[in-house]
Every structure is written in C-alpha cells, then in structure tokens.
Amino acid sequence: MKFLVVDDSQTMRRIVTNALKGIGYDDIIEAEDGKDAYAKLYIEKIDFIITDWNMPNMNGLEFTKAVRGGEEQYNSLPILMVTTRGMKEDVMEALQAKVNNYVVKPFTPQVLKEKIDLILKTL
Amino acid sequence: MDSKNLGGILDKINELRALFIFGQRVIPFLEELFYFVHDIVPVLEEINASIYESASKMPRASSQLSKVTQATELATTEILDNLDGVISRLDTIDSHFQTATADLNAIDKLDKDMLEAVKSSLNGSHQETLRAVSALQEQKGSHLKAVKLNASGLEKSLKEIREKSNDIMISLQVQDITSQQIASVNHLIGSVQDRLSNLIDRFKISGEELISEIERTDHRTFDPNASYDRSGERQKAADEVVGGSAPTRDNSEEAEKKTVNPTSQEEIDKLFGKGA
Numbered sequence: 001m002k003f004l005v006v007d008d009s010q011t012m013r014r015i016v017t018n019a020l021k022g023i024g025y026d027d028i029i030e031a032e033d034g035k036d037a038y039a040k041l042y043i044e045k046i047d048f049i050i051t052d053w054n055m056p057n058m059n060g061l062e063f064t065k066a067v068r069g070g071e072e073q074y075n076s077l078p079i080l081m082v083t084t085r086g087m088k089e090d091v092m093e094a095l096q097a098k099v100n101n102y103v104v105k106p107f108t109p110q111v112l113k114e115k116i117d118l119i120l121k122t123l
Numbered sequence: 124m125d126s127k128n129l130g131g132i133l134d135k136i137n138e139l140r141a142l143f144i145f146g147q148r149v150i151p152f153l154e155e156l157f158y159f160v161h162d163i164v165p166v167l168e169e170i171n172a173s174i175y176e177s178a179s180k181m182p183r184a185s186s187q188l189s190k191v192t193q194a195t196e197l198a199t200t201e202i203l204d205n206l207d208g209v210i211s212r213l214d215t216i217d218s219h220f221q222t223a224t225a226d227l228n229a230i231d232k233l234d235k236d237m238l239e240a241v242k243s244s245l246n247g248s249h250q251e252t253l254r255a256v257s258a259l260q261e262q263k264g265s266h267l268k269a270v271k272l273n274a275s276g277l278e279k280s281l282k283e284i285r286e287k288s289n290d291i292m293i294s295l296q297v298q299d300i301t302s303q304q305i306a307s308v309n310h311l312i313g314s315v316q317d318r319l320s321n322l323i324d325r326f327k328i329s330g331e332e333l334i335s336e337i338e339r340t341d342h343r344t345f346d347p348n349a350s351y352d353r354s355g356e357r358q359k360a361a362d363e364v365v366g367g368s369a370p371t372r373d374n375s376e377e378a379e380k381k382t383v384n385p386t387s388q389e390e391i392d393k394l395f396g397k398g399a
Contacts (some may be wrong), residue, residue: 009299011199011296012299014200018292054344086348088353088364095365104295105299105300111295
C-alpha cells in the first residue's frame with residue numbers, strides 16, 4: 001500500500017513517515033503542499049493520503065476538494081486529515097470536503113493506526 | 124445726520140462693546156489653550172518618536188522570530204536523525220538478541236538430545252557416570268534459566284527504550300505547533316507595523332527615514348489556535364464529530380450521508396450562527 005504524506009513541515013513529514021513505518025507501512029512518498037501532492041497523484045499510484053490542513057500554495061482542504069472533484073478514480077481514495085485545527089467547525093468543514101477521518105496534532109502512532117485501520121475496514 | 128442714523132451707529136457701538144466684553148472673557152481661555160498646546164506638542168512629539176522607534180524595531184523582532192523557527196526546525200531534524208540512529212541500532216540489537224535466544228534454545232535441545240542418545244546407547248550401564256552427567260546437565264540448565272531471565276529483562280529494557288524513543292519523536296511535533304504559533308505572532312506584528320507605518324505617514328516628522336517593511340518571506344499558513352495538548356481531549360472531540368466511524372466511499376446515498384453529513388444540518392447551522 002503506497003502512502004502519500006502531505007505536510008509543509010519537514011519535521012511533521014518525517015514524524016508521520018516514521019510512525020507509518022512503525023506500524024508496518026514502508027511504501028511512502030512525501031509532498032510539501034497540496035499543489036505538489038496533486039501533481040504526484042498523476043505520477044505515482046497512491047493508495048492512501050495523509051494530509052495536513054495549513055499549507056502554502058494549496059492547503060489540505062483545497063487539496064481534498066481538488067482530489068474529490070477530480071477524476072472518478074480518486075473518489076474512493078482514502079484521505080486522512082492530520083492537523084492542529086481541532087475546532088468542531090474545522091472537523092465539520094473537513095468532513096464536508098469528504099476526508100475519511102480526522103486526527104488532531106499532536107498524535108500518537110496508536111491513534112494514526114486506529115484511524116487508518118478504521119478507514120481501510122470501511123472501504 | 125438724522126436721529127435714525129445715530130441710532131444705527133449706537134447699535135453698532137453696542138455690538139462692538141458686547142464683542143469686546145466677550146473677547147475679554149474668552150482671552151484667558153485662549154491663553155490657557157495656547158499654553159496647553161504649547162505643553163502638549165513635546166509630548167506628542169515624544170509619542171510620535173516612540174511609535175516610530177517601536178515600529179522600526181518590529182521588522183527585527185519578526186526576523187528574529189523567523190530565525191527561532193528555522194533554528195528549532197534544524198535542531199528537530201538533528202534530533203530525528205539521532206533518533207533514527209538509535210531506533211536502527213535497537214533493531215540490530217533486537218535481531219541479534221532473537222538469534223542468540225534461538226541459538227541458546229537450540230543448544231539446550233541438542234544437549235538434551237545428546238544425553239538421551241548416550242543413555243540409550245549405554246543401555247543401563249555406567250549409571251554413576253550418567254548420574255554425574257545429568258547433574259552437570261541440571262547445573263547447565265539452571266545457568267541457562269538465569270541467562271533466559273536476564274535476557275527477558277534485557278528484552279523488556281529494549282522495548283522501553285524503543286517506546287521512549289517513539290515518545291520523543293511524538294513530542295517533537297511541538298516544533299510544528301510552535302512554528303505555527305510563531306507564524307501567527309509574526310502575522311500580528313506585521314499587521315501592527317502596517318497600522319503604525321500608516322500613522323507615521325500621516326504625521327510625518329521631517330528628517331525621519333521610512334521604516335523598512337517587515338520582510339514577509341515566511342509564507343507559511345498557520346492555525347492561530349494551534350496548541351500542544353497531549354490530553355487527547357481534542358482528538359476525542361474530533362472523533363465525536365466524525366461519529367466514531369470512518370465514512371464509507373461507495374456511491375450509495377446512505378454512504379454519502381455518512382460521509383458528507385455526519386451531523387445534522389441544524390447542528391451545522393447552529394454552529395455557523397444560522398440556527399433558530
């Protein structure tokens with residue numbers, strides 16, 4: 001399963017990547033914003049997206065909307081939002097943009113695994 | 124000149140008299156006003172200079188804050204490099220450890236098999252020698268048990284080191300969160316400086332140079348409410364909104380409802396101030 005980790009913070013990309021490796025997922029590529037990630041979607045075959053919200057150029061919400069509004073094959077592509085934004089309104093906005101689940105930073109690998117498993121179970 | 128004209132002149136004189144009387148009453152007030160303005164000008168100049176000085180320091184403060192973000196990001200990367208090194212070595216130790224444990228178990232089994240083979244081939248003779256060998260075997264067994272006990276402790280310690288390393292990695296998320304907080308403060312400083320610059324422009328003081336603008340090289344977007352909270356309460360709140368289950372992605376209407384609208388429209392409207 002190939003993961004695409006999208007975050008403008010190099011630190012966060014590394015932490016998410018390490019957490020994924022810790023729970024058994026080794027095939028991971030990274031993107032530093034929504035625009036970069038969207039371009040990579042057309043180059044690589046991605047099975048799962050983990051994206052931050054606050055990013056320059058194209059933020060996570062815009063990226064999610066672009067993915068969902070794009071080609072049909074991406075309608076069912078799992079998207080997990082991992083962000084510092086923890087307000088109820090934020091979560092609702094993300095869900096309306098059709099993310100599959102939502103993780104608030106700081107997170108633990110257990111929470112990440114739980115959400116990934118939950119998403120994969122319901123696909 | 125008739126009496127009508129004289130009456131007119133007298134009226135004018137009376138008006139002038141009233142004006143003089145009014146002037147006499149107003150002059151002290153005007154004098155006070157003059158002294159007040161005279162006193163307030165240096166104060167205003169001081170305020171202006173202070174605003175100018177504060178505004179001129181803002182670009183530097185903003186730049187320093189950006190440097191803090193860069194420095195913490197660099198330090199965090201170094202810590203992550205070291206942690207990767209530690210975890211990689213832990214993996215190596217773990218692998219060697221598993222091999223050594225398997226080897227020890229294999230040696231133990233071979234010893235037992237060997238003793239059984241000897242017993243079988245001696246067919247009841249050399250009982251005394253066999254007893255001695257069995258005693259030695261028992262001693263060896265108790266040593267092996269002690270080694271296994273120590274190994275178990277070592278394995279537990281390795282697991283704890285791994286958990287602590289993971290904990291450190293998780294704590295490093297603080298760098299992303301604080302950098303967003305700093306970006307928020309920088310944005311605020313930029314806004315205040317813009318306002319102050321406008322003020323200074325409006326009350327231009329001769330001889331003062333224009334304040335350099337804050338260099339906005341940090342185009343990072345940020346969450347002004349970002350906070351480092353490991354209580355899990357924020358995740359719990361998010362889970363409640365998500366509904367505790369991941370939305371499915373099939374095209375059925377029910378799935379769409381679950382995906383897009385996990386809470387009622389009424390609740391959403393209420394949140395956005397459109398309710399009742």
